[in-house]
Amino acid sequence: MIAAPRTPARHPAPAAALPSIPALACAVALALLPAASCTPSSTPGADVLYLYTWNNYISDETAKRFEEWCGCTLKQDYYSDNEEMLAKLDAGAVGYDLLVPTGNAVETLIRQDALRPIDKALLPHFANLKPEYVDQWFDPGNRYSVPYAYTVTLIGYNEDRMRDLGLPTDTWALIFDPRYLQKIRGRVTVLNSQRELMAAAMIYLGRSPQSTDPADWEAARDVILHARPYWATFSNSTYIKDLAVGNIWVAHGYSSDMFRAREDAKDAGRPFTIGFTTPKEGAVLALDSFVLHKAGRRPDLAHRFIDFMLDGANAADVSNLIGAGNPNVAAQESIRPDIAGDPAIFPPPEQVQKMVMLRDFEPHLRRVLSRLWTEIKVR
Amino acid sequence: MTDRHRRTSGTPRSERAVKWFVTLPPSVYLVAFFLLPSLIMVAASFRTPGAFGGLEPLRAPDGSLQLSADTYRFLFGDWIYLEIVGKSILVAAVTTLLCLLLSYPLALLIAKSPRRHRDFLVLLVVLPFAANFLIRVYAWILMLGPMNVLYSPVAVIVGMVYVHLPFMILPLYTNLEKHDPALLEAAQDLGAPRWTRFWRVTWPLSLPGVWSGTALVFIPVLGMFAIPELMGGTGDILIGNLIKEQFLDNRDWPLGSALSLVLTAVVLVLAGGAVLAGRRRRRLAKGGA
Numbered sequence: 001m002i003a004a005p006r007t008p009a010r011h012p013a014p015a016a017a018l019p020s021i022p023a024l025a026c027a028v029a030l031a032l033l034p035a036a037s038c039t040p041s042s043t044p045g046a047d048v049l050y051l052y053t054w055n056n057y058i059s060d061e062t063a064k065r066f067e068e069w070c071g072c073t074l075k076q077d078y079y080s081d082n083e084e085m086l087a088k089l090d091a092g093a094v095g096y097d098l099l100v101p102t103g104n105a106v107e108t109l110i111r112q113d114a115l116r117p118i119d120k121a122l123l124p125h126f127a128n129l130k131p132e133y134v135d136q137w138f139d140p141g142n143r144y145s146v147p148y149a150y151t152v153t154l155i156g157y158n159e160d161r162m163r164d165l166g167l168p169t170d171t172w173a174l175i176f177d178p179r180y181l182q183k184i185r186g187r188v189t190v191l192n193s194q195r196e197l198m199a200a201a202m203i204y205l206g207r208s209p210q211s212t213d214p215a216d217w218e219a220a221r222d223v224i225l226h227a228r229p230y231w232a233t234f235s236n237s238t239y240i241k242d243l244a245v246g247n248i249w250v251a252h253g254y255s256s257d258m259f260r261a262r263e264d265a266k267d268a269g270r271p272f273t274i275g276f277t278t279p280k281e282g283a284v285l286a287l288d289s290f291v292l293h294k295a296g297r298r299p300d301l302a303h304r305f306i307d308f309m310l311d312g313a314n315a316a317d318v319s320n321l322i323g324a325g326n327p328n329v330a331a332q333e334s335i336r337p338d339i340a341g342d343p344a345i346f347p348p349p350e351q352v353q354k355m356v357m358l359r360d361f362e363p364h365l366r367r368v369l370s371r372l373w374t375e376i377k378v379r
Numbered sequence: 380m381t382d383r384h385r386r387t388s389g390t391p392r393s394e395r396a397v398k399w400f401v402t403l404p405p406s407v408y409l410v411a412f413f414l415l416p417s418l419i420m421v422a423a424s425f426r427t428p429g430a431f432g433g434l435e436p437l438r439a440p441d442g443s444l445q446l447s448a449d450t451y452r453f454l455f456g457d458w459i460y461l462e463i464v465g466k467s468i469l470v471a472a473v474t475t476l477l478c479l480l481l482s483y484p485l486a487l488l489i490a491k492s493p494r495r496h497r498d499f500l501v502l503l504v505v506l507p508f509a510a511n512f513l514i515r516v517y518a519w520i521l522m523l524g525p526m527n528v529l530y531s532p533v534a535v536i537v538g539m540v541y542v543h544l545p546f547m548i549l550p551l552y553t554n555l556e557k558h559d560p561a562l563l564e565a566a567q568d569l570g571a572p573r574w575t576r577f578w579r580v581t582w583p584l585s586l587p588g589v590w591s592g593t594a595l596v597f598i599p600v601l602g603m604f605a606i607p608e609l610m611g612g613t614g615d616i617l618i619g620n621l622i623k624e625q626f627l628d629n630r631d632w633p634l635g636s637a638l639s640l641v642l643t644a645v646v647l648v649l650a651g652g653a654v655l656a657g658r659r660r661r662r663l664a665k666g667g668a
Contacts, residue, residue: 084627086432086630090432111430194628232613238520363428374459377614379614
């Protein structure tokens, strides 16, 4: 799958210090900030858990609660898409105990033999997971992965504008059908992601995004080429701000980003509200899971962390903080009712059936599709 | 003059040792971080993309060597990739020209202002670097959005010019500042009007500054991917974006390497051409004198 950034920053947080050289990082941090609380990690044998995760995926409050509970230190580094994480690990980054990849990246890591099996005996709360989110294709029997949260790739929109223009918001036609697009020309962004956009077009056409038939791909390309003149740009991150500010009225993107745009618009007191809906034709679902990296030094702490996060009250934070969907049954009662009741964040069962998780293609097809994608951008 | 003086007084051996001592660290650095990676990319571009990113092993299970020119055949098989290379060169050229037009008068003004003000004015030129590049680009997005030029080729050029302007101003200023005012006075005494004085004296003398500014702007713009991605519209893809896409999104290292090498080749050919043209002009000027 293609990049799935969920934060406006395309670049990793500046906090990133290689955990393989914590002492050096601490020396630098201490030199810069005399009050930096580095001491625990620089003492040998200290209990430090290194987590490599999406920006903004675990709240400070949750992290602090975990540190108090386990009597250890949690250090986080951030990535903004799976490919960035895979590239860094491919380049030899070691020392991360835990990662939070999306399904297709879990599959890649398993095939690369980069993961340590999970010991379920250490995870008494594993049973909290909803049955529909365990035992997935990317890791049958959950030997390596424990689901944490999910997002849906859907359509976010300016509710007031859509109402005024009388446009439907529950169908992919809103971003693909020139009949609707002509009313919102230049006010639409779509993801700058070959896999995500092609998948949306395939779902709109009623075909499978996993199809390997060139005819399907060409049909999707034609749909995209017909709609492209009406789009403002391909955007993976700027659409959050553009929606919240009012520059853009319709955006194809991730549910957690739309949640953020909605909250931002609300906080800024904008005269409009942002809404988001899963199209009735179906959508792409991205399930992120905790996995243990082989090069991690503290699998014991990693298991404690996973089990802590499986506890209902802690698991609920990710939904309350970033509006991500939650695979945890026990979390449900701790989630804000407006979020728990939002069908775009927690899709009802009949919609879940129409959701697809993207799988990676083999290299030759990847190259052909990338050529198709370049063609879309140049024409 | 100084050259001849040095040649007669210093012992050649110690001088050579000093030269080695001074040039060795940057040379080692360039070999380690430019030449070697480039060679690695040459090798990667002939290999096969791995099923899960990276590269397939060099030897197939049956022991045969897995090297082929397939990637290059794919790259040069149709016009689409070369079209993007051409477009990138065009964007870089337009950006460089605009930077030059905007920077020259400003650099001249700074160079001619009273000495005590100059450092302050130069400080103002580099001041934008105090804020992170991405934050400044986002600021432009906020400004251009309501003007309805965001997500267009115009927005890309605006962003590129803004980001690279100091790289044109600074070399121009360092050059212009050194000009001997006596030359202009002499030209004036000989009856040259203002425009002729500029065209026959200042401009030719400033050419080294113009060339270094051009190189400092043109080459980074050619590889830039952040600005087209954040400010460009649906058709504003440049070679930098394409390369980034191959390495990250598409995980096709061979194609990404081949595209990078095409970019490197373009830069080398253009730079080499500029050097040759400069040499020829100088030879002609000498011959004419």
